[in-house]
Amino acid sequence: MKALSSPLLAVAVVLLCQAAHAHISVVSGPAFAGKSQELTFKVGHGCNGADTYRVEIRIPEGVTSVRPLDSVFGKAVVAKDAAGKVTSVTWTKAAADVLPGDTQLYKFTLSASLPNVPFTPLFFPTIQSCRAADGTESTTEWVGTTTEHNHGEDAGTTPTAEPAPSVFLYPARLPGWNKYTVDQHVHDLSVFNDAQIVWSGNAAYSPNPATLQLIEKEPNTQTLRELHPGTEIWVKY
Structure with missing residues (x-):
């Protein structure tokens, strides 16, 4: 490391926030590799004017000790694989609570232990289901994991996929x-x-x-x- 000159040491820095690109995004702040913390997902809109009534967040490999919080939708339902690992968390509204239009912002929170792989993005593919006033249902799959820089290699799904909510894992x-x-x-x-x-x-x-x-x-x-x-x-x- 090169020694800093005094003018460099004298200047302070202001914390800036990363812009969220996905319509479903993680808004709970920085995520740290190898740490256990709460993640909050924001669902900013429904589907073509229809209200959101179900949200399924899929848990990526390396994420453990998942414990969801109940939401305004009610109880969170956890799915596990044969080894007992949590693979997804789903929140579903009661039919009577579905709104006639897309007017609300929703948030869903879970705690988890994050993998110790600093300087990498961690994607949470999410399935959003909506129901219109006439009962018509629609689904949006937020599963895209393509990154901006792939150096000629496949960094994930194709750019046409809706972007999955993600966090960037900072080092401790x-x-x-x-x-x-x-x-x-x-x-x-x-x-x-x-x-x-x-x-x-x-x-x-x-x-x-x-x-x-x-x-x-x-x-x-x-x-x-x-x-x-x-x-x-x-x-x-």
Whole structure:
């Protein structure tokens, strides 16, 4: 790690939030690899004007100790495989509670132990079912896992699939300097939006525009733009 000049140390950083791209999204904040925490899923709309009456969230591999919370829909129903692992959680409205139109925002929460694979996205394929006032039912499958950068390889489902809600698994951290070895391609350094600065060799990045300008002016220092597997980095939080 290169020693920082005093102007770099003097600049503070503001925590920024990642934009949610899916219509069903995880809104409970940062997720940390290898930790147990609550995840809250937001269903922002129904289907073509029809109210949502059922939501099924499928649990990806590596996620364990799943415990859902009941919602305004009522009791959460858990499905398990032969080994007893939770594979999905479903919330279903009573028929009498289905609204005549798409007017409500819904949230569903579960707690889980997340896999210890930092710097990777974790997708939760979700099936949304709606019922119109005339009884017509429709379903939207939010199962797409295609990432923006796939380097010529299949990163998941085709881009035409509706995007699955997901979280990006951040590494565990302590206040101050943290040392990591990145095992994944990281092309969007906004994953460090809550960091003060990131160093890799003689290259650095900061989400703070003022700090980034100082990095660009620092002698013998490059601007860090992406990370490749095997890269060692120092991050100050």
